[in-house]
Amino acid sequence: xxxxxxxxxxxxxxxxxxxxxxxxxxxxxxxxxxxxxxxxxxxxxxxxxxxxxxxxxxxxxxxxxxxxxxxxxxxxxxxxxxxxxxxxxxxxxxxxxxxxxxxxxxxxxxxxxxxxxxxxxxxxxxxxxxxxxxxxxxxxxxxxxxxxxxxxxxxxxxxxxxxx
Amino acid sequence: xxxxxxxxxxxxxxxxxxxxxxxxxxxxxxxxxxxxxxxxxxxxxxxxxxxxxxxxxxxxxxxxxxxxxxxxxxxxxxxxxxxxxxxxxxxxxxxxxxxxxxxxxxxxxxxxxxxxxxxxxxxxxxxxxxxxxxxxxxxxxxxxxxxxxxxxxxxxxxxxxxxxxxxxxxxxxxxxxxxxxxxxxxxxxxxxxxxxxxxxxxxxxxxxxxxxxxxxxxxxxxxxxxxxxxxxxxxxxxxxxxxxxxxxxxxxxxxxxxxxxxxxxxxxxxxxxxxxxxxxxxxxxxxxxxxxxxxxxxxxxxxxxxxxxxxxxxxxxxxxxxxxxxxxxxxxxxxxxxxxxxxxxxxxxxxxxxxxxxxxxxxxxxxxxxxxxxxxxxxxxxxxxxxxxxxxxxxxxxxxxxxxxxxxxxxxxxxxxx
Ligand code: SF4
Numbered sequence: 001x002x003x004x005x006x007x008x009x010x011x012x013x014x015x016x017x018x019x020x021x022x023x024x025x026x027x028x029x030x031x032x033x034x035x036x037x038x039x040x041x042x043x044x045x046x047x048x049x050x051x052x053x054x055x056x057x058x059x060x061x062x063x064x065x066x067x068x069x070x071x072x073x074x075x076x077x078x079x080x081x082x083x084x085x086x087x088x089x090x091x092x093x094x095x096x097x098x099x100x101x102x103x104x105x106x107x108x109x110x111x112x113x114x115x116x117x118x119x120x121x122x123x124x125x126x127x128x129x130x131x132x133x134x135x136x137x138x139x140x141x142x143x144x145x146x147x148x149x150x151x152x153x154x155x156x157x158x159x160x161x162x163x164x
Numbered sequence: 165x166x167x168x169x170x171x172x173x174x175x176x177x178x179x180x181x182x183x184x185x186x187x188x189x190x191x192x193x194x195x196x197x198x199x200x201x202x203x204x205x206x207x208x209x210x211x212x213x214x215x216x217x218x219x220x221x222x223x224x225x226x227x228x229x230x231x232x233x234x235x236x237x238x239x240x241x242x243x244x245x246x247x248x249x250x251x252x253x254x255x256x257x258x259x260x261x262x263x264x265x266x267x268x269x270x271x272x273x274x275x276x277x278x279x280x281x282x283x284x285x286x287x288x289x290x291x292x293x294x295x296x297x298x299x300x301x302x303x304x305x306x307x308x309x310x311x312x313x314x315x316x317x318x319x320x321x322x323x324x325x326x327x328x329x330x331x332x333x334x335x336x337x338x339x340x341x342x343x344x345x346x347x348x349x350x351x352x353x354x355x356x357x358x359x360x361x362x363x364x365x366x367x368x369x370x371x372x373x374x375x376x377x378x379x380x381x382x383x384x385x386x387x388x389x390x391x392x393x394x395x396x397x398x399x400x401x402x403x404x405x406x407x408x409x410x411x412x413x414x415x416x417x418x419x420x421x422x423x424x425x426x427x428x429x430x431x432x433x434x435x436x437x438x439x440x441x442x443x444x445x446x447x448x449x450x451x452x453x454x455x456x457x458x459x460x461x462x463x464x465x466x467x468x469x470x471x472x473x474x475x476x477x478x479x480x481x482x483x484x485x486x487x488x489x490x491x492x493x494x495x496x497x498x499x500x501x502x503x504x505x506x507x508x509x510x511x512x513x514x515x516x517x518x519x520x521x522x523x524x525x526x527x528x529x530x531x532x533x534x535x536x537x538x539x540x541x542x543x544x545x546x547x548x549x550x551x552x553x554x555x556x557x558x559x560x561x562x563x564x565x566x567x568x569x570x571x572x573x574x575x576x577x578x579x580x581x582x
Contacts (some may be wrong), residue, residue, distance in 0.1 A: 019333035026242065093303060
């Protein structure tokens with residue numbers, strides 16, 4: 001699984017309330033949800049964003065509530081991957097279950113700047129910053145999690161298992 | 165090698181003799197709680213199991229509390245869908261609007277007891293750790309899996325031990341203690357960890373206070389927060405839990421990743437300033453800031469003890485005309501007790517607005533949404549930007565005593581001065 005996109009960078013402790021504020025939690029239509037993604041953190045996010053782009057952030061990305069909608073709106077928007085120094089635990093699980101790749105790499109998260117062109121190889125466990133010509137490796141993701149990501153999430157994975 | 169409470173509970177749930185931190189396990193869940201987001205869970209569940217039923221309806225609890233009563237047609241439709249779902253699936257542990265906040269209701273109704281493995285689609289599920297259970301928040305897809313199979317994969321967390329000693333001063337509450345701890349540990353200082361709380365401060369604390377500690381511990385990133393059960397726990401559970409349970413305690417030689425020691429004897433009331441919970445200052449450094457709204461409620465601090473202290477401070481007085489004070493008792497039962505003790509009368513006479521039990525203003529959707537440029541002092545759970553309404557508002561989190569004192573004066577006030 002290889003992801004290519006531009007980096008859009010934020011700081012530490014990006015919480016689920018700024019990813020998708022509580023006032024939009026009643027939305028179920030993906031298109032409607034996407035309109036508000038990261039709205040309280042960066043109202044210009046959607047203007048800079050292209051499908052496949054990578055959100056890069058500091059420590060504790062996704063802290064706060066357990067709302068899976070926070071992952072869903074990032075995924076529906078077309079975020080290719082999230083690279084952070086660390087993730088809050090519920091967000092991390094939710095991202096995998098929704099099939100949104102999440103990578104922990106403190107070095108990469110430090111050095112990558114907004115606008116850098118990235119290439120991320122989930123299977124081999126490395127990130128290439130093509131703009132800076134740097135390569136970072138990260139701990140390979142455990143096999144069973146990789147399979148969930150490849151299937152596009154836990155539900156598609158279960159369906160696939162059912163068919164096999 | 166000795167084991168922590170965390171390791172013992174997870175080993176039992178995984179059907180193993182012992183487990184080690186870092187190990188992946190598949191555990192059997194004892195209780196699965198969800199609230200208004202049952203709508204999303206059931207949508208995902210139907211995708212997995214079109215026709216099948218939930219694995220064990222008696223182990224599922226559903227509470228409508230987040231937008232309750234419904235604040236819009238959309239919410240009303242979701243609630244209606246949930247009511248249909250619980251009926252089809254014979255989920256009789258269903259609590260409709262007005263019963264209270266999920267964590268309070270689930271505890272009061274006797275669903276929680278020591279040694280359990282509990283999951284809930286809410287981050288503050290850690291609250292149940294106040295009764296010696298391992299309780300953790302999960303997302304909707306994970307919950308749909310639990311409903312299907314009764315099982316969930318987990319990574320056994322490392323355990324942190326917190327030793328808290330000292331007798332809190334007057335008007336220093338459990339909330340002040342946990343805010344102080346969060347400020348030292350940081351909002352991700354205990355990420356992926358389980359923490360266990362010990363010491364004479366915890367022993368001396370009421371069940372209401374312990375629930376506040378276990379509830380707020382999640383703001384340090386914890387997976388679970390556990391307080392070992394004692395006589396107070398058993399007294400609380402006696403009339404609520406039917407059937408036997410076995411309390412779980414750590415071994416004397418249990419291994420903790422880290423020990424934290426706190427002496428809170430000289431602690432003054434604490435306030436978490438915008439927009440992060442670990443941005444905590446002693447009250448002396450924030451007194452005098454004008455406030456537009458004061459909120460008393462939530463699963464963090466909407467219990468009997470919390471409302472009692474506010475009533476004590478506001479008895480026979482009138483809150484500042486510049487402040488809207490919103491009070492939401494955490495459950496129907498708490499509300500009824502407050503009526504019985506005369507607290508509601510006191511608060512109403514002082515000028516407070518009483519709203520029904522539920523999440524209310526904590527989620528920033530209804531019952532007291534705040535405007536841009538406004539400042540709120542609140543006993544609720546989080547001060548993230550936009551949490552209680554406008555992203556341009558400021559939220560200061562504090563104990564119920566501080567909230568009441570601040571409502572009275574119209575500015576952030578040290579309750580010890582009243
Ligand atoms: S009261 Fe607030 S923190 Fe507690 S469950 Fe409700 S929304 Fe969440």
